[in-house]
Amino acid sequence: MTKVLYLSVVEDIKKKIIAAQLKPGDMLKSESELMKEYNVSRMTLRKSLSLLSNEGYIYSIPGKGNFVCQPDTDVFQFRFDDYSSFIPQVEDIELLSVTVENPEPASSTYEIFKDRQLIRIDRLILSEQIPVALEIVYTPYIPNKPVVEDKLHFANYSKAIETKYAFALKKTLKITFNNSDEYVSKKLNIDEFSEVAKLEKMIVNKETSVPLTFSILYLKKEYFSLTATTPEDDSSKKIF
Amino acid sequence: MTKVLYLSVVEDIKKKIIAAQLKPGDMLKSESELMKEYNVSRMTLRKSLSLLSNEGYIYSIPGKGNFVCQPDTDVFQFRFDDYSSFIPQVEDIELLSVTVENPEPASSTYEIFKDRQLIRIDRLILSEQIPVALEIVYTPYIPNKPVVEDKLHFANYSKAIETKYAFALKKTLKITFNNSDEYVSKKLNIDEFSEVAKLEKMIVNKETSVPLTFSILYLKKEYFSLTATTPEDDSSKKIF
DNA sequence: TAGTGGTCTAGACCACTAG
C-alpha cells in the first residue's frame, strides 16, 4: 500500500499484533527471516522494528530475538493547564491579592519551598458573573526580578520561564475532594465546609528538583469533570 | 562518556536543549555540519536525530532542517486499573448481584451499548470492614460464552480478553463528583445525596469502536486522591 | 559454534526548499 518500504513492514507487523495473531510475549521471526519475507535490507528492516519499538509494540533481547510487548493499558492521559480546562464559558478573573509571605512550618508550601520567601497571588475566576474557582499561586520571591514590581506582567513572565525551560520541567498534579475552609467558601460564595475540588499543581526542575511554582485551585464541585484516555498511537512523531 | 557514538550525540544535543541553549523553534545545524562536528557517518547521526525526535525534542522539515520542538508540558499521566488504586489497605469484596438487563433508553449504558443485553455486576469494596466503594460493571451478554454461566470466573475471563486484545483497546475514564442516589448511599452507608467520587471507565475496540465494558466506581470522597505527572523521558523504550 | 540482535560506515538516489 505505502510506497515506503519500512512503513509497509511496520503496517503489516502492527496489523498482526493488533489482531492478536502475534500475542504479548510472542517472539517475532528473526531479522534475517524477516529480511527475506519482506525483501528488504537489514537496515530497512531494523528501521521498521525500531518504529514498532518506539510505539510500544515490540522490544528486543540481544542474542535472542524480538518480542511482542506486554502492554500497559492502565496508563491514562489528559491535558490540564489551568482553570480554563474546566470553565468553558468566557470568564472574568478578579485579582484578589498579591502578597509576600514566609511559609509556615508544616504547611505544604513549607514542605516544598522550605523557608524561602514567596509571592502569593490570589485570583477569583468567574463565569457569567458567579465565582467558580479560587486560584492561589506561590512562586519564590526573587528581589530585583520584574515580578512583584509589576504585578500585571507577572503571569506572562511566569509563562515565559515555563516555555523557555519547558524541557527541564516536571509537573505534578494532585486532585482531591475537600471541605472548604472559611476563606474559600466565602470567596466562592458557598456553604462553609461544603465540598470543593482541590487541584494542587507543582512545577519543579526535572534535573535539579528545585521547585518553580506551586498552585492550588479550589473549584466548585459541579464544575469538576476530568476525562482521561489511554494514549493514542504516536504517529504524530516524526519518523527518521 | 558513552562509548556508543549515537548515544553520545543524543546526550550532547539533549543537554543543550534542556539547558535552553537550543530553544523551542531553533534550527539545529544541518546534518552534514553535525556529521563533521561529531565525526560520525550520516546514518549514525540520523539515528541520533531519530532518537531525539522520538523523545519529543526535535522534529524535521524536509528540505529545510531539524528544529527544536515546542513541547506540550500540559499533558499529565497517571495509572488507574480499578479500586485498588485508591484503597491501600487489604480489602474485601462483596458480590452484591449479577443480573442481565436491557439498557433503558437515554441511560448512559444505552448511549454506549444501544439495546444490547448486558450483564451487570455489582460489587461492594470494603476496607477494614467498612464499605469504601461500589463498583458496577456492564458487559455485553453473549449467550454460550463462559460468562454468566460461571460468575466466579467472569472477572478472570474479562481480564483475559483485555490482555489478549490489549493493543486494540482504548480506555476512557471520566471522573466527576456527584450526589449519591438512594442505592449508592445505602450501600456505602452514607447520607443520601452526599457527595461521592464517580469514575466511569469505558473500554472500546480502538479499530472498530465496539464497546467492550463500561464500569462505574462510586468512591467515598475521602478516599479519592489522584496524582498525575508529566510523562518522564522514555529511556525505557528500547533503542534500535 | 551458529545464530541473534547492536553499531557503524560509505555511497547512491530521491523530493523538497529557497535563492
Added chain:
DNA sequence: TAGTGGTCTAGACCACTAG
C-alpha cells in the same frame, strides 16, 4: 542550482545466547 532531509542498500565487526 545548491543544500536539506528521506529512503535504501551491502557490508563489516561486535557482544551475547544457547546448544
